[in-house]
Amino acid sequence: MASAAGKPEKSSPIPSKGDRIQLLQTHLGIRVCGTVFYSDQLQLLVRWDNGRSQSLRVGVDRFRIIN
Known part of the structure; x- marks a missing residue:
């Protein structure tokens, strides 16, 4: 999520x-997994x-780090 100043929040690690x-x-209930390059x-x-391949914006797009 973005703060009032328009900068990404630092709530989750990059x-x-x-x-x-x-x-x-999700798209059609499927959660896609991938590797950061x-x-x-x-x-x-x-x-x-x-x-x-896709570009995600930190603080805007929702993702989680998996093991």
């Missing part, structure tokens, strides 16, 4: 390269297990 994440925004303070680039 995944590092190689971390596995799960997207919490780039991360900084603003965005993550993820290669999903289904072969696609």
Whole structure:
């Protein structure tokens, strides 16, 4: 979530390269998992297990780090 100043909140840790994440925004009830291949303070680039890639915005898109 974004704060009043428009900056991402620091409530959850930012995944590092190689971390596995799960997207919490479901499409048709399916939660997609993938591997982070780039991360900084603003965005993550993820290669999903289904072969696609996506950029996620830290503090805007909902995801969690998985083991």
